[in-house]
Amino acid sequence: MNILYDERIDGVLPKVDKAALVQALHSRIPDLTVLHRAEDLRPYECDGLSAYRTVPLLVVLPERIEQVEALLRLCHAQKVPVVARGAGTGLSGGALPLEQGVLLVMARFKQILEIDPAGRWARVQPGVRNLAISQAAAPFGLYYAPDPSSQIACSIGGNVAENAGGVHCLKYGLTVHNLLKVQMLTIEGERLTLGSDALDSPGFDLLALFTGSEGMLGIITEVTVKLLPKPQVAKVLLASFDSVEKAGAAVADIIAAGIIPGGLEMMDNLAIRAAEDFIHAGYPVDAEAILLCELDGVEADVHDDCQRVYQVLTEAGATEVRQARDEAERLRFWAGRKNAFPAVGRLSPDYYCMDGTIPRRALPGVLKGIAELSEQYSLRVANVFHAGDGNMHPLILFDANQAGELERAEALGGQILELCVAVGGSITGEHGVGREKINQMCAQFNSDELTLFHAVKAAFDPDRLLNPGKNIPTLQRCAEFGGMHIHHGQLPFPELERF
Amino acid sequence: MNILYDERIDGVLPKVDKAALVQALHSRIPDLTVLHRAEDLRPYECDGLSAYRTVPLLVVLPERIEQVEALLRLCHAQKVPVVARGAGTGLSGGALPLEQGVLLVMARFKQILEIDPAGRWARVQPGVRNLAISQAAAPFGLYYAPDPSSQIACSIGGNVAENAGGVHCLKYGLTVHNLLKVQMLTIEGERLTLGSDALDSPGFDLLALFTGSEGMLGIITEVTVKLLPKPQVAKVLLASFDSVEKAGAAVADIIAAGIIPGGLEMMDNLAIRAAEDFIHAGYPVDAEAILLCELDGVEADVHDDCQRVYQVLTEAGATEVRQARDEAERLRFWAGRKNAFPAVGRLSPDYYCMDGTIPRRALPGVLKGIAELSEQYSLRVANVFHAGDGNMHPLILFDANQAGELERAEALGGQILELCVAVGGSITGEHGVGREKINQMCAQFNSDELTLFHAVKAAFDPDRLLNPGKNIPTLQRCAEFGGMHIHHGQLPFPELERF
Numbered sequence: 002m003n004i005l006y007d008e009r010i011d012g013v014l015p016k017v018d019k020a021a022l023v024q025a026l027h028s029r030i031p032d033l034t035v036l037h038r039a040e041d042l043r044p045y046e047c048d049g050l051s052a053y054r055t056v057p058l059l060v061v062l063p064e065r066i067e068q069v070e071a072l073l074r075l076c077h078a079q080k081v082p083v084v085a086r087g088a089g090t091g092l093s094g095g096a097l098p099l100e101q102g103v104l105l106v107m108a109r110f111k112q113i114l115e116i117d118p119a120g121r122w123a124r125v126q127p128g129v130r131n132l133a134i135s136q137a138a139a140p141f142g143l144y145y146a147p148d149p150s151s152q153i154a155c156s157i158g159g160n161v162a163e164n165a166g167g168v169h170c171l172k173y174g175l176t177v178h179n180l181l182k183v184q185m186l187t188i189e190g191e192r193l194t195l196g197s198d199a200l201d202s203p204g205f206d207l208l209a210l211f212t213g214s215e216g217m218l219g220i221i222t223e224v225t226v227k228l229l230p231k232p233q234v235a236k237v238l239l240a241s242f243d244s245v246e247k248a249g250a251a252v253a254d255i256i257a258a259g260i261i262p263g264g265l266e267m268m269d270n271l272a273i274r275a276a277e278d279f280i281h282a283g284y285p286v287d288a289e290a291i292l293l294c295e296l297d298g299v300e301a302d303v304h305d306d307c308q309r310v311y312q313v314l315t316e317a318g319a320t321e322v323r324q325a326r327d328e329a330e331r332l333r334f335w336a337g338r339k340n341a342f343p344a345v346g347r348l349s350p351d352y353y354c355m356d357g358t359i360p361r362r363a364l365p366g367v368l369k370g371i372a373e374l375s376e377q378y379s380l381r382v383a384n385v386f387h388a389g390d391g392n393m394h395p396l397i398l399f400d401a402n403q404a405g406e407l408e409r410a411e412a413l414g415g416q417i418l419e420l421c422v423a424v425g426g427s428i429t430g431e432h433g434v435g436r437e438k439i440n441q442m443c444a445q446f447n448s449d450e451l452t453l454f455h456a457v458k459a460a461f462d463p464d465r466l467l468n469p470g471k472n473i474p475t476l477q478r479c480a481e482f483g484g485m486h487i488h489h490g491q492l493p494f495p496e497l498e499r500f
Numbered sequence: 501m502n503i504l505y506d507e508r509i510d511g512v513l514p515k516v517d518k519a520a521l522v523q524a525l526h527s528r529i530p531d532l533t534v535l536h537r538a539e540d541l542r543p544y545e546c547d548g549l550s551a552y553r554t555v556p557l558l559v560v561l562p563e564r565i566e567q568v569e570a571l572l573r574l575c576h577a578q579k580v581p582v583v584a585r586g587a588g589t590g591l592s593g594g595a596l597p598l599e600q601g602v603l604l605v606m607a608r609f610k611q612i613l614e615i616d617p618a619g620r621w622a623r624v625q626p627g628v629r630n631l632a633i634s635q636a637a638a639p640f641g642l643y644y645a646p647d648p649s650s651q652i653a654c655s656i657g658g659n660v661a662e663n664a665g666g667v668h669c670l671k672y673g674l675t676v677h678n679l680l681k682v683q684m685l686t687i688e689g690e691r692l693t694l695g696s697d698a699l700d701s702p703g704f705d706l707l708a709l710f711t712g713s714e715g716m717l718g719i720i721t722e723v724t725v726k727l728l729p730k731p732q733v734a735k736v737l738l739a740s741f742d743s744v745e746k747a748g749a750a751v752a753d754i755i756a757a758g759i760i761p762g763g764l765e766m767m768d769n770l771a772i773r774a775a776e777d778f779i780h781a782g783y784p785v786d787a788e789a790i791l792l793c794e795l796d797g798v799e800a801d802v803h804d805d806c807q808r809v810y811q812v813l814t815e816a817g818a819t820e821v822r823q824a825r826d827e828a829e830r831l832r833f834w835a836g837r838k839n840a841f842p843a844v845g846r847l848s849p850d851y852y853c854m855d856g857t858i859p860r861r862a863l864p865g866v867l868k869g870i871a872e873l874s875e876q877y878s879l880r881v882a883n884v885f886h887a888g889d890g891n892m893h894p895l896i897l898f899d900a901n902q903a904g905e906l907e908r909a910e911a912l913g914g915q916i917l918e919l920c921v922a923v924g925g926s927i928t929g930e931h932g933v934g935r936e937k938i939n940q941m942c943a944q945f946n947s948d949e950l951t952l953f954h955a956v957k958a959a960f961d962p963d964r965l966l967n968p969g970k971n972i973p974t975l976q977r978c979a980e981f982g983g984m985h986i987h988h989g990q991l992p993f994p995e996l997e998r999f
Contacts, residue, residue: 119756120861142758164705177705178677191948198924199857199890203933203944204953204972205717206663206676209708218704230758257618259641259729301800358698362619391698425697434702445702449690453959454703460955473703 014101014469017081019058022103025079026061030071036060045104048089048096049151052353053436057084057098064109066186066222073220074190076103082466083188085216087128087159090151092354093435095163095215095471102469105220107158113137114223120198121228122181127158127221131165134226143228146173149431150339158221164213166431168264168338171389172297173229175431177212184223185211188462193219210457215433216468218461232297235263236307237331240319241288245269245372245384248290249364251317252388255294256361258313260306263297265389269368271348272341272383272396279344282337283330285321292319292388293334341385342396349381349398353410357418358392359426370420371395378413380406392430393421419444434472442472443479451476513600513968516580518557521602524578525560529570535559544603547588547595548650551852552935556583556597563608565685565721572719573689575602581965582687584715586627586658589650591853592934594662594714594970601968604719606657612636613722619697620727621680626657626720630664633725642727645672648930649838657720663712665930667763667837670888671796672728674930676711683722684710687961692718709956714932715967717960731796734762735806736830739818740787744768744871744883747789748863750816751887754793755860757812759805762796764888768867770847771840771882771895778843781836782829784820791818791887792837840884841895848880848897852909856917858890858925869919870894877912879905891929892920918943933971941971942978950975 019037026035036042037059046054063069076083082102089096098104110126113133117123118141123134131152135144148167149155155165161183164176173179182196196208211218242248248267255265268276269290277284284291292314296306307324314322325331337344345352359367368384375382381398395417399410418428418441428434428441442451454473458465518536525534535541536558545553562568575582581601588595597603609625612633616622617640622633630651634643647666648654654664660682663675672678681695695707710717741747747766754764767775768789776783783790791813795805806823813821824830836843844851858866867883874881880897894916898909917927917940927933927940941950953972957964 117861119752120859121755177708187948187952193949193952197857197926198859199920199926199929202926203928203937203941204949205713205956206708206711207952207956209676209705210956212705214704253618256620299801299804301804302798305798305800358696360619360697362616421698427696427698427701429702430698438702442702449686450692450703453686453692453706456959457704457706457709457956460952460959 014082014099015080017058017101022059022079022081025075026072029075030068033068033072034062036062045086045089045098045106048086048091048094050092050094050097050435050437053094053097055098055100057104058101060104060106062106062109069105069220069222070186070190070192072103072105073186073188076466077188077190077464080464080466082469084468085162085220087156087162088130088154090155091159091163091435092356092432093163093429093437095433095435095468096159097436097471099469107221108156110158110222116141116228118143122225123228124223124225125157127161127224128156131155131157131160138228142231144231145226146179146229147176150342157224157226161212161221161224162214162216163433164431166387166392168266168387170431171265171387172261172263177209179227180208180212180224181227182225183208183211183221185219185221187219188464188466192222196225198225213433215435215472217458217472218467232263233299234303235295235297235331236303237293237295237325237334238307238310238314239284239323239325239334240292240294240314241285241321242290242292242318243288243320245290245368246365247318248292249368249388251292251314251319252364253361254313254317255310256389258309260296260310262294262310262389264293264295265387266293266338267291267384267386267388268338268341269384271381272345272385275344275348275383276337276341279347280333280337280340282333284337288320293338338385345383345385345396345398348383350400350402351398351407353397353399353414355393355395355397355414355417356429356432357421357426358390358430359421359424361389361391363424363426364388364391367393367420367424371417374413374416374420378409380409380413382413387430390430391426415441436471439471439474439478442474448476448479451479513581513598514579516557516600521558521578521580524574525571528574529567532567532571533561535561544585544588544597544605547585547590547593549591549593549596549934549936552593552596554597554599556603557600559603559605561605561608568604568719568721569685569689569691571602571604572685572687575965576687576689576963579963579965581968583967584661584719586655586661587629587653589654590658590662590934591855591931592662592928592936594932594934594967595658596935596970598968606720607655609657609721615640615727617642621724622727623722623724624656626660626723627655630654630656630659637727641730643730644725645678645728646675649841656723656725660711660720660723661713661715662932663930665886665891667765667886669930670764670886671760671762676708678726679707679711679723680726681724682707682710682720684718684720686718687963687965691721695724697724712932714934714971716957716971717966731762732798733802734794734796734830735802736792736794736824736833737806737809737813738783738822738824738833739791739793739813740784740820741789741791741817742787742819744789744867745864746817747791748867748887750791750813750818751863752860753812753816754809755888757808759795759809761793761809761888763792763794764886765792765837766790766883766885766887767837767840768883770880771844771884774843774847774882775836775840778846779832779836779839781832783836787819792833837884844882844884844895844897849899849901850897850906852896852898852913854892854894854896854913854916855928855931856892856920856925857929858892858920858923860890862923862925863887863890866892866919866923870916873912873915873919877908879908879912881912886929889929890925914940935970938970938973938977941973947975947978950978
């Protein structure tokens with residue numbers, strides 16, 4: 002599936018003398034694990050977006066911050082690009098390696114350094130798994146709220162780099178809303194602290210700027226996350242609809258009623274049937290769409306909200322609304338949703354998962370638009386997504402062995418993202434831009450805005466050694482992709498065009 | 501009280517030819533209101549921090565975005581510094597004018613452009629008053645959550661520039677958590693959109709970076725804020741303590757119990773007596789400290805939470821816990837708190853309001869430290885503050901007519917802020933850095949961090965024309981103030997040292 006990968010992006014990075022670099026690493030950081038043989042490098046050729054693959058020049062696996070510091074100083078001095086990687090579960094190719102760059106794997110930093118139950122925070126190393134934080138906090142009745150589907154495997158450093166979300170981010174926010182502090186190293190090997198233990202921090206909000214910056218501004222060495230008390234009780238309602246547009250409109254109605262569900266998820270008929278066939282969750286296979294609405298909090302409040310949501314759903318035209326009778330049924334309802342991706346994977350040899358975000362009011366229109374595009378491109382699209390926050394995950398079904406299908410899938414995906422931008426939305430909700438959506442950034446931003454991104458990047462990393470070719474497209478790229486207007490008649494940062 | 505103002509900061513800004521500038525403004529933007537006579541300029545010499553005063557070179561009062569755009573282009577071309585001002589209620593001198601700069605007053609942009617009750621947002625011009633947004637949203641059962649004490653007067657543009665907070669920000673967040681989108685103009689007069697109508701926006705989070713940047717990155721021309729449904733019910737508990745340390749510890753206990761009050765405020769004995777004398781709120785004048793804890797939400801939930809908070813307060817050693825019997829008493833309890841500043845003002849000819857933020861667990865220790873410093877400097881300090889989020893407002897009482905008292909007050913204030921930093925806190929919670937706390941920034945950040953701030957500033961405004969001398973100190977200044985370490989043996993950005 003390499004066709005999705007655009008060779009040009011790093012095809013012209015300066016060639017690095019690999020043998021000399023290995024030699025320099027061995028002599029300066031003797032205890033650093035360095036992988037350099039082809040068979041050792043192969044497992045690192047992609048992250049969770051396996052359609053894009055590049056074997057890295059070298060892989061390093063540090064275990065102490067001092068090693069990372071020394072590595073960065075060396076790479077900075079020798080102008081060698083560095084790509085950071087956590088658990089490698091990212092879905093936008095943000096940790097895709099470079100042929101002429103070092104892949105810095107932070108997975109061995111997996112210590113939980115401190116938990117303060119009274120202050121309700123945990124201080125952890127970047128390689129700690131998302132779920133491990135909640136498990137360590139559980140004895141105190143606390144947990145870490147953002148819960149990407151990959152939470153069993155993904156690490157907190159990657160969550161910060163991608164500003165990861167999850168089923169519960171409508172109510173509890175994205176990663177950025179659940180952080181207190183990040184310790185990082187600049188490409189020059191300087192240690193910086195972003196944020197503070199207090200509610201606010203003076204000066205510019207570099208913590209928020211850094212969160213979601215996809216490894217382009219610095220290397221995360223420590224993260225202090227906020228912990229929340231576990232809700233006393235959670236209930237889930239399942240509502241069936243005879244059209245996706247009605248289900249979409251019901252989402253806006255729930256929010257407009259002033260209710261903030263713990264989770265508010267939508268699946269269309271194709272996704273429902275796939276999940277039911279796979280998990281036997283008890284979904285209505287004839288429904289055109291279902292909504293799963295979870296209410297969590299204290300008992301009385303949840304009871305109240307369930308009644309209000311029931312009423313809203315009924316008024317919005319739901320053909321049936323069921324509350325999970327017990328905890329077992331509640332978990333079954335969620336199991337269907339959480340396994341929807343692999344379930345859809347059983348319908349088709351390949352699928353391509355999108356991640357656009359739109360204002361909730363635009364849901365019915367965009368769902369209709371996706372249906373039309375699906376027909377136009379003759380490719381099935383299953384819709385499974387975080388409806389409450391307008392974060393859509395259309396899954397485009399295709400067969401890479403059928404000539405032209407992959408290209409059609411990619412083109413259809415691009416059209417869907419541009420549709421999201423057109424209604425005031427964005428090309429990513431929680432998966433990041435990475436390598437995957439770099440062309441769509443040209444549709445999302447104008448040249449003045451992209452120029453500003455490059456200037457901010459240069460403030461942290463003037464030589465652009467950290468994760469080049471990701472996240473922020475060059476203006477040259479956008480000009481080629483089309484649709485760019487050129488700033489004052491010239492491309493700023495002409496030196497960037499080598500990436 | 502001019503002694504607090506450090507002349508050196510802009511004493512060496514290049515002299516601007518005022519007559520020529522007025523002439524250029526009249527000819528290029530004929531319909532722009534320009535004030536240039538001494539008697540017209542005087543009312544703009546300070547913002548809410550009246551200890552710092554400078555008569556601006558010129559004041560402009562635009563009414564259309566095109567005028568602002570043209571003004572910025574002209575100032576950029578002629579290298580004239582620009583200070584933006586909203587309602588002028590800021591407490592850290594962020595809108596303090598420059599003798600050699602234009603004061604750009606955005607107060608005439610006071611239109612509420614659009615309210616979307618279903619999407620729960622309002623799109624407004626920057627000069628719209630904070631409270632006016634909630635008033636306009638009230639017919640839909642919605643409101644704008646951040647509520648600085650100045651909310652009747654302060655404007656949303658200033659709220660964004662300072663990342664304003666308020667009594668309710670513990671539960672509902674600061675300004676940055678309640679924004680969707682900002683339209684801004686760069687110093688070059690380019691229009692940029694930060695954020696989006698969707699939950700997330702790809703690329704770097706420039707909206708969060710911009711929020712709280714104190715007029716140094718751009719001029720706000722439009723703000724889209726989130727609206728929240730009004731809570732069904734609100735109840736308040738008043739707890740008395742025989743020591744401030746016990747009251748401080750009780751705050752941590754409430755949060756540790758998993759309760760997020762709508763507001764959680766603390767007052768010490770001096771503040772209690774002052775407020776009671778002034779407002780007759782029914783406060784216990786013999787208590788060493790009181791806590792006011794408001795619970796809001798749906799009826800059943802609030803009832804539940806009140807019982808739990810009552811129990812936590814009792815276990816924490818409260819000598820008395822009273823729930824406001826009715827809405828009238830609830831409002832009286834809050835009136836005492838909200839008028840605490842003027843009430844304390846009646847005890848002393850002058851007072852100086854601080855704004856440090858600390859981790860909640862450090863509250864008892866810092867309160868003890870403030871008491872010791874108060875004794876050491878022979879100045880009374882009243883404590884009135886947002887205890888729940890650790891945002892302290894010690895009020896230092898002094899008499900500017902007594903020789904040396906002002907200097908002692910300023911020195912004591914600096915010590916208190918450095919104490920906040922020492923326990924992992926920050927020198928500002930909601931008032932910003934502005935001109936006031938620029939020296940304390942040297943204690944908060946190291947030279948690498950300050951260098952990064954300057955580089956980010958340069959990404960937006962390379963000529964440093966927007967609000968020079970505020971928010972981010974030069975390294976030269978920090979070296980003189982003491983406590984700075986110098987980056988690689990030299991000061992970066994030597995050209996900045998003219999500010």
